[in-house]
Amino acid sequence: MIKVAPSILSADFANMSLDVKTVEEAGADMLHIDVMDGHFVPNITIGAPVVKSLRKVTDLVFDVHLMIDNPEQYIKDFALAGVQIITVHAEASKHLHRLLQMIRNEGVKTGLALNPATPISVLEHLLDDLDMVLIMSVNPGFGGQKFIPAIYDKISLTRKYLSEKNRHIPIQVDGGIGLDNIKKVCDCGAEIIVSGSAIFNSDSIKETIWLMKKADEVE
Numbered sequence: 001m002i003k004v005a006p007s008i009l010s011a012d013f014a015n016m017s018l019d020v021k022t023v024e025e026a027g028a029d030m031l032h033i034d035v036m037d038g039h040f041v042p043n044i045t046i047g048a049p050v051v052k053s054l055r056k057v058t059d060l061v062f063d064v065h066l067m068i069d070n071p072e073q074y075i076k077d078f079a080l081a082g083v084q085i086i087t088v089h090a091e092a093s094k095h096l097h098r099l100l101q102m103i104r105n106e107g108v109k110t111g112l113a114l115n116p117a118t119p120i121s122v123l124e125h126l127l128d129d130l131d132m133v134l135i136m137s138v139n140p141g142f143g144g145q146k147f148i149p150a151i152y153d154k155i156s157l158t159r160k161y162l163s164e165k166n167r168h169i170p171i172q173v174d175g176g177i178g179l180d181n182i183k184k185v186c187d188c189g190a191e192i193i194v195s196g197s198a199i200f201n202s203d204s205i206k207e208t209i210w211l212m213k214k215a216d217e218v219e
């Protein structure tokens with residue numbers, strides 16, 4: 001079954017805890033939390049204090065997607081806020097190996113995100129340090145963008161590359177995914193799907209998550 005990680009970027013920020021509970025009850029596998037700083041990406045969202053407050057209202061796995069400069073400075077804060085996965089961008093650090101070690105040293109799982117233009121070769125010397133790979137299918141910064149079609153091939157290539165290296169590292173894909181393309185994304189090799197607007201703007205959050213999770217069973 002497909003793992004679905006609703007992105008709270010598209011939730012109602014004034015009623016965040018309600019929206020989080022709704023996706024939890026609807027069967028979400030984890031909560032995707034987009035952290036943006038207005039530097040790495042041209043948008044600002046939330047930081048560790050808000051994540052710490054959300055931690056009190058749900059048992060969902062917190063999957064934090066850091067779209068920030070100087071991620072090294074904030075790893076401890078997010079770990080202390082009670083998150084389970086921290087994903088950093090390959091483009092955001094000169095010392096990726098050290099950064100991934102820093103995350104694991106806090107007892108948190110690592111994810112590495114690649115912007116659409118970043119080649120998958122960056123994974124080569126980091127395979128021992130990765131618990132998840134995040135392939136961006138939009139340029140990061142905003143919800144509600146269109147899936148970039150060239151990314152289908154990138155997902156397939158990544159899946160092939162990881163299999164050849166005998167690595168069972170899950171591939172997460174983020175951006176522009178809805179009921180119309182989730183199956184194709186998963187057929188290419190994605191295991192965890194991030195989705196914001198398609199879930200939160202739908203008529204029924206519960207039904208949309210259920211249909212997404214089952215999408216790979218449809219012929």
Ligand SMILES: O=C(CO)[C@@H](O)[C@H](O)COP(=O)(O)O
Pocket residue numbers: 007009010032034065067138139140141142143144145174175176177194195196197198
């Ligand atoms: O990280 C990002 C955007 O930078 C994503 O997590 C989006 O928030 C996904 O939203 P949709 O494209 O599904 O609306």
Ligand SMILES: [Fe+2]
Pocket residue numbers: 007032033034065174194
């Ligand atoms: Fe994200």
